[in-house]
Amino acid sequence: MTVDGQDAAGGGQDRRAFRREGEAQRRADLIGATLALVAEGGLEAATVRAIAARAGVTPGLIRHYFAGREDLIRAAYAQLMHGITDANAQALDAVAGSPEARLAAFVAASLRPPVMALDVVTLWAGFLHMVRRDPRTRAIHAETYHAYRDRLEALIADLPGPEPGQVRALAIAGNAVIDGLWLEGAILPDSFGPDEIARIGLQSVGRIVGADLEGAAIAAGVITA
Amino acid sequence: MTVDGQDAAGGGQDRRAFRREGEAQRRADLIGATLALVAEGGLEAATVRAIAARAGVTPGLIRHYFAGREDLIRAAYAQLMHGITDANAQALDAVAGSPEARLAAFVAASLRPPVMALDVVTLWAGFLHMVRRDPRTRAIHAETYHAYRDRLEALIADLPGPEPGQVRALAIAGNAVIDGLWLEGAILPDSFGPDEIARIGLQSVGRIVGADLEGAAIAAGVITA
DNA sequence: GGCGCAATTGTGCAAGTGTATAATCGCGGC
DNA sequence: GCCGCGATTATACACTTGCACAATTGCGCC
Numbered sequence: 001m002t003v004d005g006q007d008a009a010g011g012g013q014d015r016r017a018f019r020r021e022g023e024a025q026r027r028a029d030l031i032g033a034t035l036a037l038v039a040e041g042g043l044e045a046a047t048v049r050a051i052a053a054r055a056g057v058t059p060g061l062i063r064h065y066f067a068g069r070e071d072l073i074r075a076a077y078a079q080l081m082h083g084i085t086d087a088n089a090q091a092l093d094a095v096a097g098s099p100e101a102r103l104a105a106f107v108a109a110s111l112r113p114p115v116m117a118l119d120v121v122t123l124w125a126g127f128l129h130m131v132r133r134d135p136r137t138r139a140i141h142a143e144t145y146h147a148y149r150d151r152l153e154a155l156i157a158d159l160p161g162p163e164p165g166q167v168r169a170l171a172i173a174g175n176a177v178i179d180g181l182w183l184e185g186a187i188l189p190d191s192f193g194p195d196e197i198a199r200i201g202l203q204s205v206g207r208i209v210g211a212d213l214e215g216a217a218i219a220a221g222v223i224t225a
Numbered sequence: 226m227t228v229d230g231q232d233a234a235g236g237g238q239d240r241r242a243f244r245r246e247g248e249a250q251r252r253a254d255l256i257g258a259t260l261a262l263v264a265e266g267g268l269e270a271a272t273v274r275a276i277a278a279r280a281g282v283t284p285g286l287i288r289h290y291f292a293g294r295e296d297l298i299r300a301a302y303a304q305l306m307h308g309i310t311d312a313n314a315q316a317l318d319a320v321a322g323s324p325e326a327r328l329a330a331f332v333a334a335s336l337r338p339p340v341m342a343l344d345v346v347t348l349w350a351g352f353l354h355m356v357r358r359d360p361r362t363r364a365i366h367a368e369t370y371h372a373y374r375d376r377l378e379a380l381i382a383d384l385p386g387p388e389p390g391q392v393r394a395l396a397i398a399g400n401a402v403i404d405g406l407w408l409e410g411a412i413l414p415d416s417f418g419p420d421e422i423a424r425i426g427l428q429s430v431g432r433i434v435g436a437d438l439e440g441a442a443i444a445a446g447v448i449t450a
Numbered sequence: 451g452g453c454g455c456a457a458t459t460g461t462g463c464a465a466g467t468g469t470a471t472a473a474t475c476g477c478g479g480c
Numbered sequence: 481g482c483c484g485c486g487a488t489t490a491t492a493c494a495c496t497t498g499c500a501c502a503a504t505t506g507c508g509c510c
Contacts, residue, residue: 043269049468057489059468060470125350125353125354128350129347176401176405176406177401177405180403181397184401184404200397200401201401204401242506243506244457244507246457273499284499285460285500287499288498288499293499
């Protein structure tokens, strides 16, 4: 006997109508909903019910496409990180020119929306504990982190100035400046003028590697004079 | 002392023995347990039961000293941040000497344990969402952040090199380098040699502000040659 | 020594959690 | 048309969560 039942008089409860989307679409919807929730309220806000509601689906469907909540969250993290690095590589490939101009474009792209955004920072922070705990998530982290830094290191190695033995340390330092400015600029956007963070990044990385990145960026039209 | 423990089966269940600690002690214990749990597993790991267990008390006591879980977590965040800035100010006051040496000591102190530690980073990340959501937590954040950066700005202003109009941008950039290196060094400690991060920080901040901080640090005994 | 206060415990509860599984029904293939 | 598969929903369950509140008991004070 069906206990429950708020069957109002007459009709009987009909289950909600739905459409059969493809697997790719549904996975994308669920991952998107997960990212939105983690950005807003951290991992604890990304409950299966909240995710399902945001994706316009019922909770049971999550288990149909993912092994469980943890698996879905891991997939969301992977998509986030790969999205960032892919966008970055794409921005880099679009720029030809001198090594200075290419490095300048790379730096500036990291210090502007959509990469430098509060949502991205809070997402990153929200996933940090999972990176620490889950080996598979940590593998994703290490992979994407090193991909980014290797790209930066290659750009620095192309510069005329640095000696080969210093390139690694310069890449670490440059990466750190970018990370730190990315954090500050995203968390306290009102504390800085438009493109002020990008400009400071170009000046600072430029001084560290011994190149005039700000000038190169202006010449290439990456920022305005 | 009664070694407490559940006496063997049979007897009636007596409630566990306890001691009446002072309010200050109990609050400190609860805050310490909260910080430990957030560092390990994020905010979601800091449940009232887990906190109470770690602090060696029962969950009900939390409500006796704090208005609720959220209030306790806010208090823990305040203690964490004030502890960091206090320790930093103290380390700075202990160093006399040239402006370069003082700035060098300040930079190096931020890029070594106990400040540069994975626990601190994960704590900071764990609280980030609460900073975003809760106005009172955000006030604590802004206060401690600006205290740190103002101190750095004052140190840079004491240097002979920089022009007054540049000090603000230099402080932002220097702070960013420190933040970024702090992140990298804490998250991936195995990727760097001992004091490599501190040395890179001194070189990088030095180039940004136009001073030989590494040399000053070596002269002052802050790092070894 | 014992009284009394309040620090501390224990229990209970309603709401929320992830997951398992049965029941339904959209929709492509015939 | 309609048949059947599987995408999707609905329901159930065991467990955890934060919180309220009464019962207990350590311990300062007379």
